[in-house]
Amino acid sequence: MRVRFALWLALSLAAPAAAQDDPAPLYASLRAEERARVPSQVEGDAAALPVYELALELSDDLRSFTLEETVHWTNDAGRPLSSVVLRVWANAVSPSPLVTLVSARCEGNATCEATTPSPDAIVLRLSQPVPAGGRLTVRLSLRGRLAEIDPARTTLAAQGLEGLGALSGGHGAGDYGLLAHSDGVASMASFFPVLARMRGGLWEQSDASTMGDLGNDALSHVDARVRVADGVRVVAVGLEEPPLVVGDRTEVRVRAAFVRDFALVAGRRLARRERSVGSVAVRSWFVEGREAAGARALDAAAHALALFERRFGPYPWTQLDVVEAPLVGGAGGVEFSSMVTIATMFYRPAGDAGGGPLAALLGGDLEARREAMLEMVVAHEVGHQFWHGVVGSDSREHPFQDEALAQYAAMLYVEDRYGAARAERETREQVTSGYHAMRLMGRPDGRVDRPVSAFADPLSYGGLVYGKAPHLYVALRRVLGDRAFFGALREHVAAYRFRTAPPRALYERMARGPRAARVRTLVTRWLDQTHGDADLGQADLGRLLGGGAGGDAAALRGLLDALGGGGNDAALRGLLDALGGRRGGGNDAALRGLLDALGGGGLEGLLGP
Ligand SMILES: [Zn+2]
Numbered sequence: 001m002r003v004r005f006a007l008w009l010a011l012s013l014a015a016p017a018a019a020q021d022d023p024a025p026l027y028a029s030l031r032a033e034e035r036a037r038v039p040s041q042v043e044g045d046a047a048a049l050p051v052y053e054l055a056l057e058l059s060d061d062l063r064s065f066t067l068e069e070t071v072h073w074t075n076d077a078g079r080p081l082s083s084v085v086l087r088v089w090a091n092a093v094s095p096s097p098l099v100t101l102v103s104a105r106c107e108g109n110a111t112c113e114a115t116t117p118s119p120d121a122i123v124l125r126l127s128q129p130v131p132a133g134g135r136l137t138v139r140l141s142l143r144g145r146l147a148e149i150d151p152a153r154t155t156l157a158a159q160g161l162e163g164l165g166a167l168s169g170g171h172g173a174g175d176y177g178l179l180a181h182s183d184g185v186a187s188m189a190s191f192f193p194v195l196a197r198m199r200g201g202l203w204e205q206s207d208a209s210t211m212g213d214l215g216n217d218a219l220s221h222v223d224a225r226v227r228v229a230d231g232v233r234v235v236a237v238g239l240e241e242p243p244l245v246v247g248d249r250t251e252v253r254v255r256a257a258f259v260r261d262f263a264l265v266a267g268r269r270l271a272r273r274e275r276s277v278g279s280v281a282v283r284s285w286f287v288e289g290r291e292a293a294g295a296r297a298l299d300a301a302a303h304a305l306a307l308f309e310r311r312f313g314p315y316p317w318t319q320l321d322v323v324e325a326p327l328v329g330g331a332g333g334v335e336f337s338s339m340v341t342i343a344t345m346f347y348r349p350a351g352d353a354g355g356g357p358l359a360a361l362l363g364g365d366l367e368a369r370r371e372a373m374l375e376m377v378v379a380h381e382v383g384h385q386f387w388h389g390v391v392g393s394d395s396r397e398h399p400f401q402d403e404a405l406a407q408y409a410a411m412l413y414v415e416d417r418y419g420a421a422r423a424e425r426e427t428r429e430q431v432t433s434g435y436h437a438m439r440l441m442g443r444p445d446g447r448v449d450r451p452v453s454a455f456a457d458p459l460s461y462g463g464l465v466y467g468k469a470p471h472l473y474v475a476l477r478r479v480l481g482d483r484a485f486f487g488a489l490r491e492h493v494a495a496y497r498f499r500t501a502p503p504r505a506l507y508e509r510m511a512r513g514p515r516a517a518r519v520r521t522l523v524t525r526w527l528d529q530t531h532g533d534a535d536l537g538q539a540d541l542g543r544l545l546g547g548g549a550g551g552d553a554a555a556l557r558g559l560l561d562a563l564g565g566g567g568n569d570a571a572l573r574g575l576l577d578a579l580g581g582r583r584g585g586g587n588d589a590a591l592r593g594l595l596d597a598l599g600g601g602g603l604e605g606l607l608g609p
Contacts, residue, residue, distance in 0.1 A: 023051055023221040026257040029239040029338065031279055034316045038258055041498045042219060048074040048133075049258075050195055054224040058266060062186035062232070067142040069192055073135065077201060080129035084136065085121060085203035086193035089214040090144075090179040092120035092207060098179050099144040099191060107137050121205045122193055144191060149182035149326045154344040156370050159328060175329045182326030185270070185287060187341060189263035189334065190214065197396070208453030211461050212403075213334075213395045215261055217388075219498060222256040228266055235285050235323050236264035237339045258316070258498055259337035260389060265323045273298045277305045280315055286324040286347055293347035296371060297322050300378040301340075304413045305385075311412065311486055312386045313493040320385065322378060330458065332377040335384030335406070342381065346374035376410045376430050383409025391493055392500040397451045399461075400527070401503050404448075404469035407431055411470060431470055435532055436539030438463025445532040448472075449503060468536065472526035476510060479518050485510070 023046075027035045039046035053070040075081050091097045097119035104114045104124070112126045122140075130136050152158060178189040197204040197216045207214060226234050227249045234240060238256025245251075256262055269288040273295055274281055282302045286294030301322045309315055317338040325341035327334065333342045350366040383406035387393070393401035411431065415423035439445070443460045448469045455461040477485040488510045492501070495509075504523070511519040525531055 023047075023049065023257060026051075026221045026223055026238075026255040029255050029257050029259075029318060030316055031314075031318055034314070038316060038498055042258070043499050044076055045074075048076050050074070050218075050220040052192065052194065052220060052222045052224075052262065054192055054222065054262075055227075056224060057227045058186065058229075058232070060229040062146070062184065062228075062266060063148065063181050064145045065143070065188075065191075067140075067144065067192060069140045069142065071136075071138045071140070071193070071195070073138070073195060075130045075132055075134050075136070077198060078132050079201065080131045080134075082126050082129040083203065084124045084126070084130075084138070085196040085205055086124070086138075086140075087196045087204075087216070088120050088122070088193050089190035090120075091118075092214055093175045093178065093190075093210050094147060095175070098147060099142055099193075101193075102141040102143055105139045105141070107139070118206060121196070123203075123205065140193060142192070144179070146179055146181040146186055146188070147177065149177050149180050149328055151183040151326075153328050154182060154326050155348050156345045156350040156366065156373075159330075159343070159345045162328070163330060176331035176334065177326050177328045178334070180326055180328075182344070183287070185265065185267040185324070185326055185344075187263075187265050187325040187327070189261070189336070189341070192262070194220070207396070208451070209455070211455065211458055212399050212452040212465075215395065217260055217392055217395055217500070219258050219260060219392070222254070222259060222262040224254040224256070224262065224264075226252045226254060226264060226266070228252070231268050232266050233268070233270045233285075234264055234266045235270065235283075235321050235339070237262045237321075237336045239318055256337070260392065261336045263334075263336045263339065263341070265325050265341065270323075275302045277302050277320075278309070279318070280305065280320055281318065282320045282322070284322045287344070290324065290347040293371075293374060294324070296374055297324075297342060297347075297378050300375040300413070301382050303417055304379040304382040304409070307413060307416050308383060308386055308409060311489060312409075313390075313490055313497075315385060316390060320382070322381075332373070333381040335381045335388055337389045338385070340378070340381035340384070342374070342377055346370060346377060372426060373430065376414065376426060379410035379413035380406045383407075383413075386493060390498065391496045392498070393503070394500065396453075398449060398503040399452050400448045400465045400469045401501070403465050404472065407466055407470035408473040411474075427470075427474075432467055432536055434467030435463045435536055436467070438467065439533065440539045445530040447528055447530075449527040464532075468532050469526065471536065472522065475522045475526065476507075476519060479515055479522065480510060480513070484513055484515075 030038055042049065051072040053072075055068040057066045059065060071086070073084065088099045090099055101114070101116060101122055104122075112124050115123045115125070117123060124138065153162065177187060179191045180187050194216060195218070197218075222238060224236065224238075226236070227246065228234060230248065230250055232250065234243075234252040234254075236252075236254040236256070237259055238254045241253045241255075243250045243252050254264070265285065267287070270285050271288045271291065271294065273284045275298055276282070282298065282305060284294045284298035284301065286297065301320060305315060305320060319338055321339040323339060323341050324344055324347050327341060327343035331343060332346070333340055350370045384402060387402040387405035387409065388395070395402060411423055411427050414426045438459050441459055443456065443463065445468075446460065446464055448464050452461065455464070480488070488506065492506045492509055496505070507519060507523045526535075
């Protein structure tokens, strides 16, 4: 579908900064000691970062919105550009477009034309090029809706079973409920047009794959005004001001500086618990009635933040929000700058809405497992504050970079909090299991360091990036010792604060000492070569069933994916029937029966010699 708009465009070339795009007032979202130094740490000129002004009006039922958006852009490509491309990533992962461009009004008197070659791309063709360093202001009107997620889907059991069906069902990868409503909670990420990535001097208008994290990873500032019905609470990336009454509605202004994304969660029944970690307010938000999980999430986030500040360096923002959100489709949590969302499935009783068979499969301690997974997911997402938020990386070309470090951060959290033995167990059950699940399904070991688009499917992506890659850091720490290992991590964060770290820069730093050759050998072994089976062992099906799977991305899905392969209703019934046989027995024979019932390809590899 192609939609064309004629519009007027302003080229405010070399004009003095207008009041509304002066980002200094937005710096309030940074800790006092960070406000002076962060602007000097970014690549290039901090004054050239894009500023997005958003006036968002969310409907009373939290299911639709209108948005007036102004983009203040400075051409930092180093050459004149005759077009600008904006991306709406919510549309890239949704089966049908959620966000629609209504009009684009540009200031001044030059003409330009906007086209939407795909639902997730807005191309502005300028009647005259914007010179290097020149500025452009674009005003957009949009309307949108939130995908509706059935609350029955947001339990651990339901998500686990869904993962099983997804194997053959053709679920679009990346459809995580980023822009969705469920049970009175609106979760809004990737909902507004942002500047596209630029590669080799060209705007990227489409993505080779929608697995993993979409987004441009670039820094920007956001100044948002969010209007909601009275009584609706708004939690967002950045610093929220106290709500103002505007007519019969409430307006919350949000200021966010030096962020790589902007998102918010809104709802009438959001409860809050808060704790200070130094000068950072750590806030846990959850649906009323889920206090135990909300308190656990707060506890995990506060502990993780304190630990990561010791290990990696200072956290820059005044707030860290950990927010329950109706994430589905394999996502356990999603990271944003100064905010993380954590899937509702980790807050609700695991067997809610009919999870009996899965509870039987997992041996009855699903609740304990859910709590352990919640902590690890929270720690992973808080880890992303440093590995993505502070230290930037290219999440499309080198997705292992931030994901493996966030996974490793979660492993450090468990070790610091509960000791080495439990860390080893959780690593096996929540990290390594992703690799084992991948192998059980007959997917080969492979290179870790490659673009998202070069992974065959979510199983391979999860297995290699989340399951295998974090073990590189276990190996490096063993060779370097704690002092050199953590010293290098801290130096690396300091060197690349609010910049984009080259994918191997950390290892070059670790290789400066006497163990350079061993460091390089390990990096090659884990990132480029295929020794996973030798290094991580063969999958043990009983053990895999005894544990969860998949940390951030897949949680139980990895485990169920390992069982899948068939995935139609009949196979599912076979699985559930077979589970009845396993309940008291606990040997692998019943399991073999159910795997046969599923009859998927790849399982031969598991059961064969
Ligand atoms: Zn992650």
